[in-house]
Amino acid sequence: MSVVVEARSLSKAYRSGVRGRPIQALEEVSLSVEEGEIFAVLGLNGAGKSTFTKIFLDLVRPSGGEALLFGMPVGQHRWKGLVGYLPELFSAPAFATPRSVLRYLGGIHGLRGSRLNQRVDSQLETLGLGDVADRRVSSLSKGTIQRVGIAQALLHEPKVLFLDEPTEGLDPAAQRMIRTLMKALSESGVTIILNSHLLSEVERLAHRVAILHRGRLKAMGDLAALLPPNQDLHTLEEVFMLHTSLTDQRP
């Protein structure tokens, strides 16, 4: 299996204002994700998960280290078109419809004519958006908008998916559908980087997990490695609490 996503001592410091002290969002994070893996990045709010994702999408510039996609530095942009992204709190212009959002982003990804129509229709159907395809986004529920977000991320058949809270706002049936979809994508060789607060979802889906805390990588590995039998840790939640210094809050 080839390495698809690789971080080498990746760091990012944000500066607030001209004289403001830099805020270290990521510090010397090194990890690699292989083809077809579902890799979950966990952490409290502000742990650096979104920054990590945005560096790989070249939306945020790292302060240090290297971010590689398919073995090439992210800044070279050779990965463009191979990556899908669902941002946290996906939203679209109020005037748009699910179909028009997909058509626009499909056009950006170079899909044209009948191929574009076919991909848009297929995604609308897969995500159960057929009935609302031509309704304004402003009239749709949060969960339906989230499904539009997932549809756009999959539209151009990416090889790597960065999903930020993909099941946020979805009802249990839709959550189950998305989990099944993610598993199927992973089996077909798509690499998925998953940011989620839903630890039960991560336990069910992820092949490996990384826990970030205050920008630092505190733990990484598959569930078996993170839950060693000789320690008093039985769930991912307990591991998460341990590494994010919240053990004192355990019941």
Add this chain to the structure above:
Amino acid sequence: MIAAIRHTVRENVAQPFVIFAIILVVAILGLSAIGISMKYENGVLVAVELFGNTVDQDLFLVAPALTSVFSNIVPAMLMFLFIIGASFVHVGMLQHPLTSLSLIGPLSRPGLFIAKYLGVWSLVTSVLAFFWVLLWLLLLIKSSGQLGGSLLLVPISASLEFAVLLSFAGLIAMIIQNSTAVAIISLGMYFYVGPLLGTATDSSPAFVKIIAAVFPPIAGMWAATRDCILGNPADFTPFLRAVPHTVVMLLSALIIFQRKDLS
């Protein structure tokens, strides 16, 4: 890039600045169509009727008042609306969730920036062309072919003016990222600083001349548009002089955008 330009046009066509501009031009065209009648004899204006009332005063007083409305107030009102609209475009781009999704596709940051620029510029140019071409037709019909001549140059001149202003607003947007502040600075530039710097002459102090050279020749461009409306010979050289300003402002904005972290 074409998809991004089309999307920008669609995104902005329902924005308040475009709607207000369309209401304004439709009202002016409607009132002009219904309310103004002109009578010419041997190519000379002999009578004007405003809403059915023959103007009794000297035509030498009425004609300048009407031309002042069309040559100063209408273009200024339109430009006011367009500058406010332009101020929100690039700041909005920095904050819009679809921006990050557009950029993970094959579209580059400069491509997206230019698409926003061209999208808004083409939308404004369409509104300007719609208005001035219909006004030209209207005046041509009402004056039995005596008026209208150089009005067809107005959309060209006004859209070039807007192109310069849009690059200025784009640069300021990349620096301060606040639409209201961009609007205030751009309006100040167009309505105050530009005309003020336009008064600089060869005998002005050196520092005034240097400052005037740094800013685009807004007063000259404004004068060219006004001359086109009035049917006077227009001097288009200020637009040529504004090309380096526009290119430098756009390139600077692109460099800043290229280095920016996006949310």
